[in-house]
Amino acid sequence: MKGNKQEPHAAVTLHSFLSITCSFPACLLPAPKGVACANYARCVNQILQNLSNMQLWLRIPLEKSDDDDGNRSPNSMGEEPRDSWEMWNSFRTLGEHHSQLSVALDVLSSLPSVNSLARWFGEPVRAAIINSNSFLTNARGYPCLSKRHQNLLTECFNHSIQIVISGQQMQNIPTGTSVSNSHNSNNQSEDVEGMQRHPLRSYLDYIAYLYQKMDPLPEQERFELGYRDYLQSPLQPLMDNLEAQTYETFEKDTTKYIQYQRAVAKALVDRVPDEKASTITTVLMVVGAGRGPLVRASLQAAEETGRKLKVYAVEKNPNAIVTLHSLLKIEGWEKLVTIVSSDMRCWDAPEKADILVSELLGSFGDNELSPECLDGAQRFLKEDGISIPSSYTSFFQPVTASKLYNDIKSHKDLVHFETAYVVKFHRVARLTSPQPVFTFNHPEDSTRKSNHRYTKLLFEIPTDTGSALVHGFAGYFDSVLYKDVHLGIEPSTATPNMFSWFPIFFPLRTPMCVQPGIPLEVHIWRCCGTSKVWYEWGVTSPSSSPIHNCNGRSYWVGL
Numbered sequence: 001m002k003g004n005k006q007e008p009h010a011a012v013t014l015h016s017f018l019s020i021t022c023s024f025p026a027c028l029l030p031a032p033k034g035v036a037c038a039n040y041a042r043c044v045n046q047i048l049q050n051l052s053n054m055q056l057w058l059r060i061p062l063e064k065s066d067d068d069d070g071n072r073s074p075n076s077m078g079e080e081p082r083d084s085w086e087m088w089n090s091f092r093t094l095g096e097h098h099s100q101l102s103v104a105l106d107v108l109s110s111l112p113s114v115n116s117l118a119r120w121f122g123e124p125v126r127a128a129i130i131n132s133n134s135f136l137t138n139a140r141g142y143p144c145l146s147k148r149h150q151n152l153l154t155e156c157f158n159h160s161i162q163i164v165i166s167g168q169q170m171q172n173i174p175t176g177t178s179v180s181n182s183h184n185s186n187n188q189s190e191d192v193e194g195m196q197r198h199p200l201r202s203y204l205d206y207i208a209y210l211y212q213k214m215d216p217l218p219e220q221e222r223f224e225l226g227y228r229d230y231l232q233s234p235l236q237p238l239m240d241n242l243e244a245q246t247y248e249t250f251e252k253d254t255t256k257y258i259q260y261q262r263a264v265a266k267a268l269v270d271r272v273p274d275e276k277a278s279t280i281t282t283v284l285m286v287v288g289a290g291r292g293p294l295v296r297a298s299l300q301a302a303e304e305t306g307r308k309l310k311v312y313a314v315e316k317n318p319n320a321i322v323t324l325h326s327l328l329k330i331e332g333w334e335k336l337v338t339i340v341s342s343d344m345r346c347w348d349a350p351e352k353a354d355i356l357v358s359e360l361l362g363s364f365g366d367n368e369l370s371p372e373c374l375d376g377a378q379r380f381l382k383e384d385g386i387s388i389p390s391s392y393t394s395f396f397q398p399v400t401a402s403k404l405y406n407d408i409k410s411h412k413d414l415v416h417f418e419t420a421y422v423v424k425f426h427r428v429a430r431l432t433s434p435q436p437v438f439t440f441n442h443p444e445d446s447t448r449k450s451n452h453r454y455t456k457l458l459f460e461i462p463t464d465t466g467s468a469l470v471h472g473f474a475g476y477f478d479s480v481l482y483k484d485v486h487l488g489i490e491p492s493t494a495t496p497n498m499f500s501w502f503p504i505f506f507p508l509r510t511p512m513c514v515q516p517g518i519p520l521e522v523h524i525w526r527c528c529g530t531s532k533v534w535y536e537w538g539v540t541s542p543s544s545s546p547i548h549n550c551n552g553r554s555y556w557v558g559l
């Protein structure tokens with residue numbers, strides 16, 4: 001089964017050249033004919049049962065013959081329209097989503113729509129095979145690719161997808177001078193003395209040229225490489241005490257504190273008019289002060305606006321309290337700041353606050369129990385007092401995420417499928433725009449007594465995407481700190497250069513295939529008990545899933 005018998009020509013891979021991690025040993029399987037591939041899949045399943053670490057790559061032509069509006073029309077040969085993703089989906093479903101079964105995409109001369117291509121980046125695509133006849137020739141007669149092919153390859157590079165060139169050299173390609181040289185205006189021949197030039201070398205050079213002209217990864221992205229698609233348990237800052245290292249990581253995110261400083265400055269100016277700036281002292285309480293960065297941001301806002309400030313720093317973590325005391329000494333803030341070692345929900349405050357500042361937000365906004373903590377702190381906020389943040393909203397978005405799904409599946413239990421994970425998404429395809437889930441306002445309207453919430457969302461996959469597999473939901477938040485100052489990770493409004501939060505992932509026990517035009521109906525509950533808060537989620541269209549995490553049996557946040 002090694003190699004592809006249909007291609008008589010040596011494939012040139014860029015693997016070693018681009019130092020892309022390769023999962024060889026791998027076997028390249030030709031795509032089954034049509035969707036009725038059950039017998040073929042059965043045979044492959046039998047092989048998979050006996051493989052230890054061998055990978056099987058199913059070779060799938062990258063085609064979808066619908067037009068951009070999703071209308072299905074026969075192709076120029078009069079053949080049945082088809083979406084090769086359907087073939088892959090049918091095959092891997094028969095194979096129970098086996099983690100050693102992956103895709104090698106055959107990149108053809110015409111490409112499907114952007115949305116249709118995008119769904120592949122949540123699938124286990126290991127290689128993109130480009131036939132030499134998919135190349136164009138530039139003015140000097142060297143191979144090149146269309147802009148859309150170039151963009152596709154850049155995405156492949158970003159996703160560590162191996163590029164394979166196959167086929168024959170086109171007749172009119174000049175020999176001797178490499179294609180990359182034609183792009184780099186460097187006329188040295190790349191022929192190595194005594195070695196015959198590979199007939200596909202000019203194509204390889206062109207791919208290398210595309211790779212080399214990519215922008216380098218920003219420093220923060222480089223730092224986060226090790227977190228890509230890695231499932232992490234969300235923090236429990238209420239139930240547990242955070243470690244010094246965790247605070248240290250938070251404190252590096254200057255963008256977050258700049259946003260808070262801007263919000264506090266605006267609130268101070270609204271609270272105290274210029275003419276009273278030297279006579280009125282604003283009482284500001286940082287609740288959940290950690291090691292003091294929000295205290296610093298608040299004092300800086302006071303200095304910037306010329307307002308007088310008295311600060312209380314309330315924190316329940318005794319280790320953070322020790323650091324706060326030394327910070328006060330070092331900075332000489334003893335007269336300005338009072339440290340309170342207490343849980344904000346039971347502190348008996350000596351006076352009421354004009355401004356309550358907190359950062360108790362999780363990746364899904366309310367999932368670190370900011371609503372419950374701030375309900376407890378609202379007692380000591382003046383009637384007309386300001387809370388920063390003043391609101392936060394969570395968001396849900398269906399995603400294809402086969403790697404995350406397989407990692408969860410490998411635990412072979414229910415608990416892992418009913419848990420939400422913090423993840424730096426990489427091999428994930430976002431299938432629709434995110435939609436808002438729950439909003440919490442602070443100070444809370446006193447008529448509302450419970451933080452229990454329920455919502456139903458309807459998502460529609462864009463018509464030109466074709467069908468797609470939903471492995472679960474990405475969760476995000478956006479928070480209004482004060483008026484127009486916001487902070488968040490919802491992709492369309494995400495605060496630039498902020499790295500304190502990765503998205504959260506709510507998995508589905510059984511992935512759901514969704515077709516364009518048929519809504520994906522999702523239900524989400526935020527449930528509150530006496531000692532814990534948890535989410536439940538489930539799907540009712542296109543078919544029903546079980547309700548995940550009933551009664552918080554697998555995943556909950558401790559009060």
Ligand SMILES: C[S@@+](CC[C@H](N)C(=O)[O-])C[C@H]1O[C@@H](n2cnc3c(N)ncnc32)[C@H](O)[C@@H]1O
Nearest residue numbers: 237238250288289290315316317343344359373
């Ligand atoms: C996400 S950290 C933020 C720390 C700091 N404000 C910062 O921005 O770096 C939340 C902090 O709130 C504290 N905290 C959480 N719930 C609390 C409560 N009920 N009372 C007091 N402190 C609390 C945690 O111990 C933790 O230090």
